[in-house]
Amino acid sequence: MTANQNELLSALVDGELKGNELEQALQLLSTSDTAKAQFKRHQFVSDVLHGYVSQNRSVDLTGRITDALLDDPSISSATKRKALVIAFPAYFWKQATGLALAASVGAMAVLGVMSQPQNELMPIAAVASIEAPVQPMIVAQTGNRWTVGEKEVEDRLNTYLVNHNEYAGASSVFSYARVVSYDAGQ
Amino acid sequence: MDLELVQRVQEGDKKAFDVLILKYQQRIVHVITGFVHDPVEALDVAQEAFIKAYRAIPNFRGDSAFYTWLYRIAINTAKNHLTARARRPPAMDVDALDATNYYDAPELKEFETPESSLISDELEQAIQQAINDLPEDTATAIRLREFEGMSYEEIAQVMECPIGTVRSRIFRAREAIEKQIYEIMSEEE
Numbered sequence: 001m002t003a004n005q006n007e008l009l010s011a012l013v014d015g016e017l018k019g020n021e022l023e024q025a026l027q028l029l030s031t032s033d034t035a036k037a038q039f040k041r042h043q044f045v046s047d048v049l050h051g052y053v054s055q056n057r058s059v060d061l062t063g064r065i066t067d068a069l070l071d072d073p074s075i076s077s078a079t080k081r082k083a084l085v086i087a088f089p090a091y092f093w094k095q096a097t098g099l100a101l102a103a104s105v106g107a108m109a110v111l112g113v114m115s116q117p118q119n120e121l122m123p124i125a126a127v128a129s130i131e132a133p134v135q136p137m138i139v140a141q142t143g144n145r146w147t148v149g150e151k152e153v154e155d156r157l158n159t160y161l162v163n164h165n166e167y168a169g170a171s172s173v174f175s176y177a178r179v180v181s182y183d184a185g186q
Numbered sequence: 187m188d189l190e191l192v193q194r195v196q197e198g199d200k201k202a203f204d205v206l207i208l209k210y211q212q213r214i215v216h217v218i219t220g221f222v223h224d225p226v227e228a229l230d231v232a233q234e235a236f237i238k239a240y241r242a243i244p245n246f247r248g249d250s251a252f253y254t255w256l257y258r259i260a261i262n263t264a265k266n267h268l269t270a271r272a273r274r275p276p277a278m279d280v281d282a283l284d285a286t287n288y289y290d291a292p293e294l295k296e297f298e299t300p301e302s303s304l305i306s307d308e309l310e311q312a313i314q315q316a317i318n319d320l321p322e323d324t325a326t327a328i329r330l331r332e333f334e335g336m337s338y339e340e341i342a343q344v345m346e347c348p349i350g351t352v353r354s355r356i357f358r359a360r361e362a363i364e365k366q367i368y369e370i371m372s373e374e375e
Contacts, residue, residue: 003357010357012205014331015188016338022190030201040208041368045360047212048367049313049332058371059229061211062204065236069200072237 001034009039013046188252195243203243207236210253214260221264231267235260309370316366320359327352328359 005028011017012025028035040060047053188209194202215232222228239259246255317325323345330336330344338356342349 006361007353007357010360011338011353013209013360014338014356016353018190026194026199026201026205029205036208039205041364042357042360043208044212045364045367046332048309049363050213052213052216057225059211059215059232060208061215061229061233061236062207064229064233065207065240066200066204068233068237069240 001032001038005035006038009035010042012039013042189248192243192246192248192252195240196246203240206252206256210256211236213253214256217257217260218264221261222267227267231264232260234267235263238263309367312366312370313363316363317359320362323347324355324359324362327355328363331356 008017008021008025008028012022017025029039040058044053044058188206191202191206195206211232214235215228218228218231218235219225222231235256239256242259246252317328320328326345327341330341331338336344338349338352341352345352
């Protein structure tokens, strides 16, 4: 084993490896018995220094545990299921999420349009002009024109309505003209 | 520190779990020995604890350190073992957060035989001697790492040197201490 590999295993004992170096160390441990023995010695030194060693005895449970895990089919199938669930790379999930969102929005838009009755398929401006004002209802109750106590206010409001009607008529937008009428003098 | 290893296990990497066993088996056996005095039984309980941990690891979310989580499993397994054997567990209830200080607990020391205590003293002296014989920089690096619990980055800052140098010094110190330890252990055998 090279000095660099030995240092790598010593750093693994201290939990100081990440990414490629960790991968390298794991590979080394799984392929080389010498490396595994060296890692165990490094770990044992650390354990002795911390007083974790009972009666100066070095233990090795890896073989027993590996055998026990191999004998238990429920464990191996459980980890395999888990592995399958998260085996896709991160970018895959990002793209899939984006596509799913776009598809949902598209489907909702199409369904929304399809479910509208035909007579409601009109420009947005027209819809707004129908739905927004509630005043025409008031006018309808009092006749087809504004009826306000003060003459000045009444005249001004009627002027607005006339102007609006002219504009609406020119732009073929459904107008208030259906529910209001001109005053005699206008 | 163990999170990347745990994530690898969760992704089905068995090698990563082997590393976690190698890393913590001595500590876990030591903790379990505080409950289950028979060394052979203690190994069986430790094995069971690791298997339970492996089964549960897909649900480990990293809310606590991996060792704290593993420690709880080990303690519960030991207590269950004692219950199954209709023995009384020790009165002391150990909090998982005290896990790292547990080796100092008097409840553990009382199970040491006079002979094993003598060997431990001898080992301790040999380790101290090995550290004292090291070049100053190397001795400081291993002390900061093992006794102060500093990361390589922190040691590099304290010693004003690159992290690679810290890594190299700690490895050399371990090699020297290792020689002393194995000399004593081979004398015992």
